[in-house]
Amino acid sequence: MSNKLAQALYDFTAVSGNNELSIQEGETLTVINWNVGGGWVEAQNSKGQTGLVPEDYIQVRKNIVIIHILSKIHINCSIDDDEWDDESDDGRSMGGNSWSQTEEGGGRIQRSAAHHSVKISLNKFPVFSKAPNPEVYLLSKHLPKQTDRLPIYMGEVGPVWLYPQSQLDCVVADPKKGSKMYGLKSYIEYQITPNSTNRPVNHRYKHFDWLYERLTEKFGCALPIPSLPDKQVTGRFEDEFIKMRMERLQAWMSRMCRHPVVSNSDVFQLFLTYKDEKDWKEGKRKAEKDETAGVMIFSYMDPEVPDLEPTEVEQRYETYSRFTRSMDDGVKDLHSVSHLHWKRCTGPLQKEYRHIGKALQNLSSVFNTSGYQGEATLTEALMTTGKIYEEIAEIVAGQPKKDLHYLMETNNEYKGLLGCFPDIIGVQKAAIEKVKDADRLVAMNKIAPQDKHNMAKNLSTMSYAFQAEMNHFHSNRIYDYNRVMQFYLQEQVKFYETIAEKLKQALSQYTNL
């Protein structure tokens, strides 16, 4: 592994007996194993102590990584680099052909770097984020252009986006290792096939990241754009990691496809359906020049419903704000207990069932030495039982990956989505305050009376957008949790039935009295 250094983002106090490691904010750690599962990694501190820490609590130290990799470039040709040392590298590989590198402007690099320093600490923990100022939009007067307008209708559940007739989806598959710069750099390329064209396109992680940045810039004030699965320095070419990342990119893409506004946007369509290098490059350049960023997205929104009074807006805002906060707590709670349960299953419980298995097998061996006749049935039955308990140990330890994993992944996705809401809510809140302040501004001659009316109208539009988005969120949430809970319970039923079956098998070995 080329590098494993990470920095503790928060204090974490180990629960003793759980193979955990206490860490302090700012402490440098060496990550020994990224693939522990259940949201844990195994790390070593400077004193040489090792143990599990939550992966959310650490951050890979990029500067160290880069220095380390750069120092390697001159001596070694097989380097694990992908996203890390080539932020400005626009070279792409498609169908095995390496494209030529293109140096982009300094602005792009700057923004990208700035974005990164924020991204890790902010997208995951958005508590301290500062919401954009909605004033520019509130005071704007232009009507949506007919082409780019984002209509909002009144549906059965309230305001809703315009949903397409057939829902877009895509399959992320077939991760392939590619290389460029004469084999000096290697990376993983995924094949993405949308159901709209059935024509696969190839993308590296960095292109997903590029897409994420575009979507965040363009829609981030109105729609929750969840973070991509985390970047990772070491172990990027291990099968387990590739599988996991692909699964998460698939989940992310499916969620974006399901969103009527996102999935219909030019940049998202480009990503999924570009025809060739030229098409991609042109589209990319166009997307990067798109000036619709921040609150201005609301200017495209066109609610075909009567305007709301600011007081109504505030009521809705309160409801959603409360809901997303409570759900965030609920999701985190479920997440933490799932974490613990995962660790229990793969740790103490597995050991315990193994130990029970060994103790029974040991007793069987001892009984075998008795020299007493008619012992065979019991010793064989005990041996079988012991072995079955060892099997059960492995079943117990392997189960979380089979079911809890998906519950936790869904939960994690929602943690990510909910993490976007403070920004979205912040914008709504700021807009409400601005409109409340409108009378004073009119009195001070800072805005015209007509502006005040306009602000209220625009606030209504913002609120409808928020409502449409919340309804989208709720409908997806109900679908997702229904599906994942069903899956989880099905697997849990199978799990308990399998163990019961195994034990019945052991039971049948004993003499009926």
Add this chain to the structure above:
Amino acid sequence: MSNKLAQALYDFTAVSGNNELSIQEGETLTVINWNVGGGWVEAQNSKGQTGLVPEDYIQVRKNIVIIHILSKIHINCSIDDDEWDDESDDGRSMGGNSWSQTEEGGGRIQRSAAHHSVKISLNKFPVFSKAPNPEVYLLSKHLPKQTDRLPIYMGEVGPVWLYPQSQLDCVVADPKKGSKMYGLKSYIEYQITPNSTNRPVNHRYKHFDWLYERLTEKFGCALPIPSLPDKQVTGRFEDEFIKMRMERLQAWMSRMCRHPVVSNSDVFQLFLTYKDEKDWKEGKRKAEKDETAGVMIFSYMDPEVPDLEPTEVEQRYETYSRFTRSMDDGVKDLHSVSHLHWKRCTGPLQKEYRHIGKALQNLSSVFNTSGYQGEATLTEALMTTGKIYEEIAEIVAGQPKKDLHYLMETNNEYKGLLGCFPDIIGVQKAAIEKVKDADRLVAMNKIAPQDKHNMAKNLSTMSYAFQAEMNHFHSNRIYDYNRVMQFYLQEQVKFYETIAEKLKQALSQYTNL
């Protein structure tokens, strides 16, 4: 509770996070809860720290208890005394009638006291026990009297005791609180009904203890007489404790009934079938005068098989010695892992399932506040699932009492039986050494040449007795472990099937997609 003081017999280091308390040998502790189960009690140290300690690691401090109780006698009329302050009290209660007290000779008290100081430290941990000297018996010449002889036959499995046509058993039931000394003293009386007479007799714990002493004195050199369930000072009148003690007295009595030598002895028959007070008293006096103690029991044994050569005796001895030691280790290993598993089920696992249940119910409540239509099915399903996980928590925590308990009780019984073997093996070993030394003793004129022949013959008898006992032990062991494992697995299957059923019930609440 009148008293809870106990002394730590050994060091015990708590595993943190397990709610355990570290204790040091000699430390005084206050026992807070005797009914934790799984071999644990909850105790408090002098610093006020509380936690679980293994009940085997502590000993109730009798002197403190007695002083405490004596000091109470003068001020308080409702005292929990039973076995503790009336070692010499021969008063018995039968059918509610208090018998008059009888002061016995000092010898009895002395022996009894001496016995007690040894009993707690020795019967449970027999490592340092000193085996009786078999010389007296080896040099003896008398043939078994026809009436009291204990024949040993050659059965299919080797030497065996003479088994009765119908096996004796008894039912220990109906524990009743009695009192004497005008209500100053109260005690629990059990009803014991043997299948031979179907006539119930009543006994208090102290009478079981008296029987145990008689059996140990008479047969202890040849047969393992397992200890009675532990004495206990506090909580003796709590239902849970009474139930547990009765269960253990039942197991002890059944084991004694199953033993052809013990069950046929006068003292055991007296205990089970005495007709009235007079009968009991006479029998009791007679039993206490019985001079057959220690190694002299072998003089009643009459193997109807050819004498064994001392070398053959040594071989058998080696086999049994090795077996009982390995089984002791095996049983202790199974016991310790059972302990741990019990504590896991009633501790962290129960908590974890409860927490999962709460997290799901909490999520359901949060979802309920969404204000979104069409939410009801999911929220109800989530609520049901959460409640079912809470039920599962209780099922998991209650399971060890339903199945592991019996496995541990059987295991404990065998731990007790195996604890008797070092004494029995010690006698055998000492006899072998004596016989090896016989030539030297003849040369030194310490014994006659005929004595040497006699010693070898008596050693052969001892060995046959040992073999018969081992065969009895093996046959019981196979029966007991077959039965208890079958029971355990049956209950475990039910346990996993019940959980699977419950989860299916939860699953059925979700919308099929």
